[in-house]
Amino acid sequence: MNSISGSEALLESLIHEGVDTIFGYPGGQAIPIYDALYDYKDRLNHILVRHEQGATHAAQGYARVSGKVGVTLVTSGPGVANTITGIADAMMDSTPIVVIAGQVPDNLLGTDAFQEVDVIGVTQPISKWAYQVRSADEIAWAVARAFYIASTGRPGPVVLDVTKTAQSGKVAYQPHKITYIRSYIPKPDWEPERIAQAAALINQAEKPFAIVGQGVILGNAESELLAFLRKADIPAATTMLGLSALSSDEPLNTGMLGMHGNIAPNLKTNECDVLIAIGMRFDDRVTGDLTQYAKQAKIIHFDIDLAEINKNVTVDVPVIGDAKETLVEVGKLLNPNQHTAWRESFKPHWERERQVVIQKELHSKEGPLRMGEVVHKVSQAVGNKAIVVTDVGQNQMMGVRYFSYGQTRSVVTSGGLGTEGFGLPAAMGAKIGAPDRTVCLFVGDGGLQMTIQELGTIMQSKIDVKIILLNNNYLGMVRQWQELFWHERYSHTELQNPDFLKIAEAYHIPGRSVSTRDELDAAIREMTSMKGAYFLEANVENKGMVYPMVPAGTAVTNIILGDE
Amino acid sequence: MNNMEKKTLYTVTIFSENTVGLLNQVTIIFARRGLNIETLSVSPSAISGIHKFTITTFTDKAMITKVVKQIDKRVDIVKSYYNTDEDLVFQEIALYKLATNKLLEMGSIEDIIRRYNARILDMTETWTVLEKTGHYDETQALFKELSEKIGVLQFIRSGRVAITKSKVERLSDMLAAMEAKLNRDKSV
Numbered sequence: 001m002n003s004i005s006g007s008e009a010l011l012e013s014l015i016h017e018g019v020d021t022i023f024g025y026p027g028g029q030a031i032p033i034y035d036a037l038y039d040y041k042d043r044l045n046h047i048l049v050r051h052e053q054g055a056t057h058a059a060q061g062y063a064r065v066s067g068k069v070g071v072t073l074v075t076s077g078p079g080v081a082n083t084i085t086g087i088a089d090a091m092m093d094s095t096p097i098v099v100i101a102g103q104v105p106d107n108l109l110g111t112d113a114f115q116e117v118d119v120i121g122v123t124q125p126i127s128k129w130a131y132q133v134r135s136a137d138e139i140a141w142a143v144a145r146a147f148y149i150a151s152t153g154r155p156g157p158v159v160l161d162v163t164k165t166a167q168s169g170k171v172a173y174q175p176h177k178i179t180y181i182r183s184y185i186p187k188p189d190w191e192p193e194r195i196a197q198a199a200a201l202i203n204q205a206e207k208p209f210a211i212v213g214q215g216v217i218l219g220n221a222e223s224e225l226l227a228f229l230r231k232a233d234i235p236a237a238t239t240m241l242g243l244s245a246l247s248s249d250e251p252l253n254t255g256m257l258g259m260h261g262n263i264a265p266n267l268k269t270n271e272c273d274v275l276i277a278i279g280m281r282f283d284d285r286v287t288g289d290l291t292q293y294a295k296q297a298k299i300i301h302f303d304i305d306l307a308e309i310n311k312n313v314t315v316d317v318p319v320i321g322d323a324k325e326t327l328v329e330v331g332k333l334l335n336p337n338q339h340t341a342w343r344e345s346f347k348p349h350w351e352r353e354r355q356v357v358i359q360k361e362l363h364s365k366e367g368p369l370r371m372g373e374v375v376h377k378v379s380q381a382v383g384n385k386a387i388v389v390t391d392v393g394q395n396q397m398m399g400v401r402y403f404s405y406g407q408t409r410s411v412v413t414s415g416g417l418g419t420e421g422f423g424l425p426a427a428m429g430a431k432i433g434a435p436d437r438t439v440c441l442f443v444g445d446g447g448l449q450m451t452i453q454e455l456g457t458i459m460q461s462k463i464d465v466k467i468i469l470l471n472n473n474y475l476g477m478v479r480q481w482q483e484l485f486w487h488e489r490y491s492h493t494e495l496q497n498p499d500f501l502k503i504a505e506a507y508h509i510p511g512r513s514v515s516t517r518d519e520l521d522a523a524i525r526e527m528t529s530m531k532g533a534y535f536l537e538a539n540v541e542n543k544g545m546v547y548p549m550v551p552a553g554t555a556v557t558n559i560i561l562g563d564e
Numbered sequence: 565m566n567n568m569e570k571k572t573l574y575t576v577t578i579f580s581e582n583t584v585g586l587l588n589q590v591t592i593i594f595a596r597r598g599l600n601i602e603t604l605s606v607s608p609s610a611i612s613g614i615h616k617f618t619i620t621t622f623t624d625k626a627m628i629t630k631v632v633k634q635i636d637k638r639v640d641i642v643k644s645y646y647n648t649d650e651d652l653v654f655q656e657i658a659l660y661k662l663a664t665n666k667l668l669e670m671g672s673i674e675d676i677i678r679r680y681n682a683r684i685l686d687m688t689e690t691w692t693v694l695e696k697t698g699h700y701d702e703t704q705a706l707f708k709e710l711s712e713k714i715g716v717l718q719f720i721r722s723g724r725v726a727i728t729k730s731k732v733e734r735l736s737d738m739l740a741a742m743e744a745k746l747n748r749d750k751s752v
């Protein structure tokens with residue numbers, strides 16, 4: 001067999017794992033890999049980003065919409081240091097990505113060599129697995145292991161720190177596949193007694209309520225979930241990351257949970273008699289004050305990750321295992337049921353939210369544009385097969401609240417880490433991961449400027465993302481907290497902004513800046529009629545507020561709605 | 565220290581693959597939860613290729629359960645569990661370096677050795693090394709007595725090593741179960 005370089009072995013191994021897209025940025029300690037890439041142009045589409053953070057978020061966006069592993073390739077030292085935010089974000093949100101970083105040659109390791117960073121030391125706490133590859137023969141094994149770990153069980157980021165020695169060494173390459181690691185149990189077996197206990201609890205319940213997280217999407221268990229809910233007529237709500245596991249018009253879908261979720265599901269959490277948590281992790285943004293969370297209910301927790309059981313909320317019945325299987329197993333034992341009165345009892349709360357919050361947000365005829373109406377109009381224009389990507393802040397909450405979801409994997413947003421700057425690069429990755437779907441990004445004026453250089457990537461790689469800037473000239477979400485809880489002392493949250501449209505224009509991205517409802521409608525029409533990237537700046541109410549709101553650390557029933 | 569008194573000393577046993585950087589992965593989980601590691605001992609286990617960590621820490625049951633699960637979750641950790649002292653047979657080993665002349669002058673050395681079940685490990689004209697294995701209070705009591713009587717030149721105590729009293733060898737059972745599952749999965 002011919003021997004090839006470690007760098008070629010790396011690319012062969014990626015292809016062997018089904019990779020066709022890499023988001024990356026070169027540098028001294030990754031040149032051998034980039035040199036090899038030169039001959040793989042036909043098989044590996046390398047997207048050249050403008051900052052390595054962007055490469056990781058793009059890989060995340062790609063992974064979230066496609067279900068495949070996103071791949072990032074960067075150089076050592078500053079290159080890999082720039083990926084830390086993306087790795088941490090992927091860890092929090094269980095996103096399968098593999099970050100491949102160049103590293104100094106073996107003989108320089110540990111010497112504070114030029115552009116050396118202790119990558120393993122830095123990334124171990126924020127990755128599912130981090131491994132230093134020091135020789136070319138290890139590459140096929142390490143890549144196989146990386147993809148297996150990133151994509152199985154509860155997915156997450158894996159870091160491969162590949163020394164220049166490994167990149168340049170020779171190896172008799174043989175494709176490798178890993179499907180088993182003895183110290184790693186990605187899918188724990190479900191326990192029949194727990195399945196029976198869960199079903200018995202649900203069968204006895206008069207007011208069952210299901211709360212659904214991203215685990216259902218990651219486990220491709222959407223149709224199993226729907227069958228489960230329908231059989232026993234169980235109303236459900238989703239976390240922010242669980243959005244689109246159920247479509248927006250599904251009658252059993254009662255909305256979104258959490259700090260800026262809907263009134264009904266938050267209140268009903270503290271009224272139900274059996275709370276059925278599925279693939280969600282009781283994050284504090286969902287539960288509020290744990291001492292006042294669902295105390296009246298028996299709690300069932302479906303999860304694939306044993307460490308999530310009893311971590312935040314002590315549960316009555318843990319159902320460990322893959323939700324795609326456990327939902328079916330519990331479902332078999334469920335009695336067909338009707339909970340009409342219970343389901344109906346959600347409706348007045350929805351009516352109230354419509355009257356007090358939504359009407360004003362979506363249908364104001366006067367005054368400045370509001371974020372909600374921009375999102376709503378864009379969503380109506382692009383249809384419910386589109387993907388929504390958001391940045392972080394008010395734009396995020398408005399984006400996810402007022403977009404409509406018609407199919408799964410339609411939401412890409414930074415949940416656990418809440419990373420400002422996530423949106424623009426994640427939207428690029430989402431478009432590349434789902435080329436047939438429209439991708440709409442809602443981003444704030446603050447967050448856009450954290451990764452705005454990726455407009456260059458969008459230009460160069462001709463990525464068709466619809467960028468909707470919700471410009472309030474404030475770090476709006478922080479300003480909202482200052483208004484509500486810090487006596488309107490707007491400490492460092494007002495921004496003096498550039499002419500964003502000129503920036504877009506400099507990158508040859510067409511767009512419009514709008515301030516009135518007529519202008520908005522016209523710009524949306526133009527945006528949807530054009531192929532390719534578009535930049536829509538909506539100048540919105542400066543001091544808009546996101547309601548409803550459950551203030552941090554208070555009970556989920558403590559919902560503030562603004563002026564009523 | 566005050567609230568430490570309300571807490572229990574847990575012994576965490578961890579079996580892992582023998583890969584670089586694992587100790588780091590384990591200790592950061594304790595650090596994130598603000599737990600002090602009291603003792604630590606790492607060595608190859610009875611099963612070839614698998615390392616065993618024994619770590620003690622003061623905490624409560626809810627916390628130790630979470631910590632052990634988070635350790636177990638790391639890819640290269642084979643198995644992790646916790647015990648309290650009642651479930652374990654355990655020892656620490658302590659070495660005491662003493663001035664030989666003072667030791668001889670003291671006269672009661674044989675009595676001390678007998679009472680503490682210690683032994684002389686090495687002796688020269690100038691220094692003598694005593695060894696004692698036992699629980700923390702026992703090695704500490706000897707240290708105190710020697711310090712008061714003749715002074716201790718150097719003192720070192722190992723981390724705890726422990727063996728469970730239960731009959732089952734959990735790790736080998738688990739490995740066997742995993743192999744069985746693998747074969748079952750392969751056959752379908």
Ligand SMILES: Cc1ncc(C[n+]2csc(CCOP(=O)(O)OP(=O)(O)O)c2C)c(N)n1
Pocket residue numbers: 391392393394395396418419420421443444445446447448470472474475476477478
């Ligand atoms: C990297 C990072 N830094 C700081 C924050 C804290 N933060 C959360 S939302 C927000 C305001 C974002 O402002 P903008 O992007 O304009 O969005 P808006 O809330 O106005 O829609 C800030 C500063 C964060 N989430 N991420």
Ligand SMILES: [Mg+2]
Pocket residue numbers: 444445446470471472473474475476
């Ligand atoms: Mg803003």
